[in-house]
Amino acid sequence: MPYESKRIMLQKAKNVLPRIRHAIYEPVSAMKVTAWVTEEPVPYAERTTGSKIELAPGDKWGNLWDCAWFRFEGIVPEAVAGQKMVLLIDVNGELCLLDKEGSPMQGLTNINSEFDFELGLPGKRVVDLGTSSAGQPIDLWADAGCNDLFGKYRSGTLKEADIAICYEEIRQLYYDYEVLLELAEQLNENTARRERVIQNLYDAALKLEVINEETVQKAREILAKELAKRGGDPVVTVSAIGHAHIDLAWLWPIRETIRKGARTFSTVLKNMEKYPDYMFGASQPQLYQWMKEYYPKLYDRIKERIQEGRWEVQGAMWVEPDTNISGGEALVRQILYGKRFFQQEFGQEMKVLWLPDVFGYSASLPQLLRKSGVDYMMTQKLSWNVYNTHPHHSFEWEGIDGSKVLAHLPPEDTYNSPGAPRSLTKIENSYLDRNVSEHALMLFGIGDGGGGPGEEHLERLAREQNLLGLPPVVQESSLSFFRKLEQEKERFQTYRGELYLEKHQGTLTTQARNKWYNRKLEKALRELEFAASLLLAMGVNLYPSKELETIWKEMLLYQFHDILPGSSITRVFEESLERYSAMYDRTKELLAQTYAKAASLTGAGEGRGVVFNSLPWEREEVVMHKGSRYAVKVPAMGFTLLTDAKRWMKGQGEAELRAEERLLENQYLRVTFAEDGSIESIYDKVLDRESIASGKQGNVFTIYHDKGDAWDFPRDYRDTVAGRMKLEGSSFFVDGPQAIVEHLYGFGESTLVQRIVLDELGTTVRFETKVNWKETEKMLRVSFPVHVMTDHANCEIQFGYLKRPTTRNTMIEFVRDEICAHQYIDLSQPDYGVALMSDSKYGYSAERNVLDINLLRSPSYPDPVADRAEHQFVYAVYPHRGDFIQAQVYRKGYELNTPLTVGESSSTHAGANGEASFTSLVLVDNPHVMVEAVKKAEDSDDLIIRLYETSGTIAETSVTFGITDRKLEEVDLMENPIGESDGCLVFQPFEIKTLRVLRG
Known part of the structure; x- marks a missing residue:
């Protein structure tokens, strides 16, 4: 040698x-290929209704998103009888083979599908026939989509359709x-x-x-x-589970996701027949629900493998949602519906939150998980950080309330592992916590567009189990892995607060109309549940449980991490906006009907108005009904009759309410404007305090060049100013109890109309805005430099708030320039502060004393017309005495997003026991305790009340109810009993408590 x-x-x-790879298969006979092409999918029973074409390799059969039913026909030649035979099929698209009953058998994917080739080759083209006899007929039907794994149009031509010998030894x-x-x-x-x-x-x-x-x-x-050479004692053992992360929409529409699910899951089942060690897991009950509806036979086979223990259902949420933008109650419902589905369908109690791909993780999540019986969390997205490396792969994650969950980030930094030696080596070498942990997780397979593991993954793993030179690898469930990891957690570090992703900050703003609908629908559903609960308390059970659940689940679907964040193709948003509109209209219709029924039980009289307040504090406002204004005082979580209210008359506030050239004023605030429409001053008359920084202007609309995509905008965008909105006209006037200025702005081809409103008794300045946005690759922001000095901004998140630095002293602070807030963001000194609130915006920046909202973006990928449309939104400025806790800023945020509602009595019909015997359904006596939800229990007619502490302090409160003859028990977020309650509650900082109200 x-x-x-x-x-x-x-x-x-x-x-x-x-050369070895090329020698594995030898084509021996071409098959006859016929296709019936349609624009949209048609069922198996209608498979021959499309345009019929005969195809040979190289022939085109479709354009992007076309569908087709393929028929493959052939005969095994006599010369190869007795040998192992396969079919080699590649239609340059995605394909699902079906059995004679039309049920999926196996998925195939074009070889030239877009994929990161460092993770392996994506194509699946081989159909195993086993040992064939001479003259064996081939007659297969397949459902095709003219797109690759990632929605791209590669060629749309038939590449191959052959009967071939498989040389197994090769x-x-x-x-x-x-x-x-x-x-x-x-x-x-x-x-x-x-x-x-x-x-x-x-x-x-x-x-x-x-x-x-x-x-x-x-x-x-x-x-x-x-x-044959074995390893010794392991330093790290790798737990491997097959995975196929399937985005429910992204570079493809939802209808294609359903088919991706069938292709992926049928392939998994096929491979499980060949590989007895194969363990696979898939998340998202929504995906399983689609399989149940569209492919019931396939679903039954999946259930068999789940019961066998080789298929792990993963995750504790209905979908894998964005956790920055989704509201608090929506995240609760994600878990509630997700866990209930897996329990009811499979008898499985979910213990692991499975979020491999979302764009940051709210600091509220640990509490939501622990109060739902979820102990563990898996993700890998933090490996995408640009400037700072997240310090751990295994750690305890602590939320704003002190709750902890055990978290693990697979050290390979992917959910698309090839399961190759390089995978195992990277895990061992990169595992940041290998000094205190002997266990790491690997997710192998092809994801995002689906497909899952192929034979290559499973063949590699079979050879690597305990191969000398590599860490040992065992195929097992993620739950088994986490239970091993838990034995080591005493030595793990704790990471407190949000898990901020240093990428994709643009998703807090992109596709603003979806975000607007999401906020409006979240609030409308809260209001509807309160109204229906109020009616239930009055003795009338018309609670629309089934329809509410249907609407909730569809809204939760659109909170998926490539829909709500705005990072999908045009069609996804065209379809979601249409459905949002329909759901919102239906929710408002149900709300009007419910409040009308409730109003009829108050003794108001037919056609009379009743004002309802779903917030847990009394509100004094002016409402409109049948063309008249009424000054109302509405009790907490209750109602008042308009017949008991004073009609607002013109002239009541004339002495204080002014709207003159460049001036709005009421008894609390005086707002003055510059010639360009910006705000020179918001003067607090009560405290003799200026809110706008000296020499600066507020409400300045700046447009920046934005060459980013839906996910990201340039970090140096502030250095690329394209211009400012130019004021083209103004009018100042008083309209009833409001002083108003209406500005018209223009920039390029875009226009912005804004009504700046100062209510007669208002302590906020409200900016009601409509934009016809036609700019491309531009970003519109509005800023307020305020007269406040502080090192931290107070940002509302789900069930609480976060303090984020306004300084840029470190790289961590620098990259967290764009931050998420829900109903308010606030800068406060101990004696004074200014809050900026919004009804639908989530992307903010707070640097030094400047509060800034990202209003609109118009990137060109993946939706080339993103946000070139008409928009409406409201934001408001609230100067306040003391800091934001003392000023109860959170209440102002809720009031902006939750208007009083007037219901009109539909009849003089009295309640079950006469007129309603109460005017408030729920009362709490601590101003820092919020009632987030009132709803009917999932499995009974009891009421569920969800409360939380808003200020970050220990809070004691008593909870009383308009319902008499009742008992209370505390329950978890899954509505399982914890213990009896007397209504006297003690909250830890940011703690969520849920009560069940049982009728006596």
């Missing part, structure tokens, strides 16, 4: 591998060779193990100058010696 250099030996081994040799070749590349230089592996690969390569049965056998014998 010559003393050849290791480099040359290794290169010769590499050169042989493609196939096995290929994986023997591939695993050892990559092992050699991963091992350290000048080790005996590496040199032995290279030598044997080289020896095998010399045998394979000609590839035939004899040389393949000899090569396998040589390599078997190295594959």
